Amino acid sequence: MKKSLQVVFVGSLLCLMIPITFCTCTPGYALLSEEKAARLSQSGVVEYNGAWYQAGDTIYGYKNYVKLIVGDANVPLLLGIPHDGMFEGNPVIPLTGNTGRDINTKPLTFAIADLFKADTGLQPWVILSEIDRRRMDANTYPKDVDTRYGIASEGRKTYDSYHELLLLARTVMATNLANTMGGIFIDMHGHAHRYAHEQEEAYTSIISGKQILSRYIDQSDLGYGLLGTELGEENAQLDSYADRSTIAGLASAHPTVSFSALLRGPYSLGALLEAEGVTSVPGSVIPAPEFDADRFGTNAAGTPKSRPYFNGGFLSRRYGTAKIGTTTGFADNISAIQIETPGINVRNNTTIIARSSHKFKRAIIQYLNHWYNYNFPNSVYPY
Ligand SMILES: [Zn+2]
Numbered sequence: 001m002k003k004s005l006q007v008v009f010v011g012s013l014l015c016l017m018i019p020i021t022f023c024t025c026t027p028g029y030a031l032l033s034e035e036k037a038a039r040l041s042q043s044g045v046v047e048y049n050g051a052w053y054q055a056g057d058t059i060y061g062y063k064n065y066v067k068l069i070v071g072d073a074n075v076p077l078l079l080g081i082p083h084d085g086m087f088e089g090n091p092v093i094p095l096t097g098n099t100g101r102d103i104n105t106k107p108l109t110f111a112i113a114d115l116f117k118a119d120t121g122l123q124p125w126v127i128l129s130e131i132d133r134r135r136m137d138a139n140t141y142p143k144d145v146d147t148r149y150g151i152a153s154e155g156r157k158t159y160d161s162y163h164e165l166l167l168l169a170r171t172v173m174a175t176n177l178a179n180t181m182g183g184i185f186i187d188m189h190g191h192a193h194r195y196a197h198e199q200e201e202a203y204t205s206i207i208s209g210k211q212i213l214s215r216y217i218d219q220s221d222l223g224y225g226l227l228g229t230e231l232g233e234e235n236a237q238l239d240s241y242a243d244r245s246t247i248a249g250l251a252s253a254h255p256t257v258s259f260s261a262l263l264r265g266p267y268s269l270g271a272l273l274e275a276e277g278v279t280s281v282p283g284s285v286i287p288a289p290e291f292d293a294d295r296f297g298t299n300a301a302g303t304p305k306s307r308p309y310f311n312g313g314f315l316s317r318r319y320g321t322a323k324i325g326t327t328t329g330f331a332d333n334i335s336a337i338q339i340e341t342p343g344i345n346v347r348n349n350t351t352i353i354a355r356s357s358h359k360f361k362r363a364i365i366q367y368l369n370h371w372y373n374y375n376f377p378n379s380v381y382p383y
Pocket residue numbers: 083102188189190
């Protein structure tokens with residue numbers, strides 16, 4: 001019964017939302033009768049274009065450029081990899097951007113998903129694009145989509161396909177977890193933050209434990225849709241921003257917990273990552289991006305600039321639970337966080353990923369257990 005409702009809900013939601021918001025594609029769903037839905041729901045986790053898919057199956061979007069790994073029906077984790085695509089498309093999708101790949105976020109994210117499944121028995125949902133982000137960037141804001149991709153182009157169809165499948169995954173999750181504390185969408189990215197004057201600073205190597213000098217900044221940016229300057233405000237002020245963040249739904253579910261504690265308290269994702277040795281912003285060690293002319297430079301007026309920090313793009317804003325702002329999310333219990341990872345210590349090579357993926361997996365499971373009332377086992381860091 002629950003699943004039959006889910007299918008009807010998915011169909012109607014997509015029909016209503018996609019044409020109005022940002023997708024011109026024809027949804028791959030038909031509105032099913034409850035009887036037919038009940039019959040089909042015996043066949044898998046989700047239906048797409050008339051076929052049913054089990055957890056672990058791949059749903060292919062437009063020309064196989066977009067892929068959705070189907071999660072278990074009750075898994076509370078959805079992972080996004082929008083920026084590690086390498087293909088130009090056939091025919092070639094024109095270059096419409098110049099920002100580079102988030103290299104190795106795909107193997108990093110799949111490693112996290114595999115470790116999560118090994119501990120919990122549940123396959124997370126994973127959405128990804130195989131197309132070079134300079135040709136199709138799923139993080140493009142709807143207001144820019146027509147200008148950037150046109151209406152019926154290869155780029156536009158790929159963009160629409162990504163959002164169709166992400167919406168499908170998120171909708172099934174939200175429906176199946178409606179009577180629980182919910183789950184989380186984590187959009188995985190990579191940055192290349194450097195110190196302002198190409199100077200090097202030491203960080204502790206995840207491999208050797210020794211100090212290594214680098215021009216790159218070893219930190220993971222956790223994006224909640226709030227500006228770095230907002231994170232820099234006092235807790236009492238920051239607490240009033242909950243409804244503008246991509247975890248507004250999680251904040252509402254914990255009315256006795258201050259919002260600032262969700263961002264930088266001992267059980268914030270940043271603090272849980274720091275406990276694993278992953279430097280995070282915001283967290284309990286770096287509560288907000290600080291200003292420092294020597295390390296981060298100055299602006300044209302000579303004022304010190306702040307620590308580089310990415311606060312979240314369209315994907316995490318749209319598919320999270322922000323209630324207020326230019327881009328709002330959904331009124332449910334599937335919140336979103338964007339994670340921007342460094343190359344050093346997180347994703348530069350397979351040896352690093354084999355280690356960092358355990359650290360991220362451990363923090364994510366702890367986060368779900370603490371804030372979402374799960375009781376998943378969480379294997380120890382093996383190195
Ligand atoms: Zn990115």
